[in-house]
Amino acid sequence: MNKVLATITLFLFSAASFCQNYVGNWEGVLEIRGTDLPIIFHVSKTNESLSASFDSPSQKAYNIACSDAFVKNDSLILLMAKINGRFAGKLDADQKTLSGIWHQSGYEFPLSMLKTSDYVTSNTPKRPQTPKPPFPYKIEEVEFTNADKSIKFDGSITVPIPDPSVDYFRAPIYPVVILISGSGPQDRDETIFNHKPFAVIADHLTRNGIAVLRVDERGIGKTSGMFKNSTTADFANDIEAGIDYLKTRVDIDSNSIGLIGHSEGGLIAPMIASKRKDVSFIILLAGPGIKTIELMEQQSDDVLAASGVSTTDRAIYRPLYKNLLAALLMESDTIKAKQKAIAIFKKWKNTVADSTIKNTTGVTDEKSMIRFTNTFVNQINDSWFNYFLKANPADYLSKVYCPVLALNGEKDIQVASKQNLEGINVALTKAKNKNFKTIEMAGLNHLFQKCKTCSIYEYAELEETFDIATLALISNWIRLERFN
Secondary structure (H helix, E strand, O other), X not given: OHHHHHHHHHHHHHHHHHHHOOOEEEEEEEEEOOEEEEEEEEEEEEOOEEEEEEEEHHHOEEEEEOOEEEEEOOEEEXXXXXXXXXXXXXXXXXXXXXXXXXXXXOEEXXXXXXXXXXXXXXXXXXXXXXXXXXXXXXXXXXXXXXXOOOOEEEEEEEEEOOOOOOOOOOOOOEEEEEEEOOOOOOOOOOOEOOEOHHHHHHHHHHHOOOEEEEEOOOOOOOOOOOOOOOOHHHHHHHHHHHHHHHOOOOOEEEEEEEEEEEOOHHHHHHHHHOOOOOOOEEEEEOOOOOOHHHHHHHHHHHHHHHOOOOHHHHHXXXXXXXXXXXXXXXXXXXXXXXXXXXXXXHHHHOOOOHHHHHHHHOOOOHHHHHHHHHHHHHHHHOHHHHHHHOOOOHHHHOOOOOOEEEEEEOOOOOOOHHHHHHHHHHHHHHOOXXXXXXXXXXXXXXXXXXOOOOXXXXXXXXXXXXXXXXXXXXXXXXXXXXXX
């Protein structure tokens, strides 16, 4: 018995010591399409458990919490659900280098990390708009399930506090909105780069007499279920469960339940409103209005432009991107899809300068070409992305008859404002919707921040979380203008 106990104790000691080797700061450089992105990991240990955060200094993104950190098969695994990312690295013999792979949204990039400190240090960016107590409204943690009871949702509802001098004879009921997040695993605040846009929106609306429900997505926080392999349709069903829950509350006006969807959420909101008459209004923030495959083609071009890729190189790359999307979307066999992707890439490569290939794809040799085409295939084969690519917002918008407010940032490089607002306009006109408004918000990016370079990297650098003029526009429209 003592020998067994001694063996277990030795094992635990060894495991703890092994984990200790990972504690500290690790620095490396991630090369993506010719652009160097410094990455810093901060790995800590409490009792026998690891935790971690990471920085992307060039993006001014600091202290972003990893969703999980653990050691498996002699590798440090860091999961980053917020960005759909993962790092897996093994310690070299010197115990000071982690050689591994950065995985994100189906793409893989080699990443070597050097230990720079045995102690954890980190930076916290300024986020002055993040709401802080005391709050002049009620905040309640809520739980509810979907129709078949398979998923338990965890979230927060903020409800105005009634004025006793006005609401003396009866308890008031309030209009309410459900906030619907964009793509990727999202918590109730839609946290990104330490910004909490949904917390900011909820705070503003509730201060203006509008209740707000925001919920952790399936598999995030305390919400059960699996995010992986879920599609936009699944997320729409989840929001419907939220509508059903709100209709059970005595402090909510069940005739004034609205949806505010950001990005992919701007597709989900009309999906629901097109079939449910109990949705009183919808607000689309950077919502799509054109076919997703067209949106992704434009997004790819805009992101390359923001990264400094020339107009000429982008024009040469665009047909490759379009051909890969169209061809791979129709091929369900992974092996055939990878073969087809390589054939399409090689045909394009034979007519293009090496510098253009590197600038747009990062491909410099056979190995990097296979990595590029494989990750392209893997991404398109992802259940969510495959469904999303096939979506056409017009199919739903053309059946929406409730009041609609659509706002898109003029500087948005993820959902281009002009094309998508025009698509929304056309679809709602086709529906003969008599009460809708589409507005391009000058100088704002995809997150509705006032931007300078307006690249994705700048999201983290900006201290502003959400433009206050846009907040005022939203609350005024809900309280007054939607009735006009």
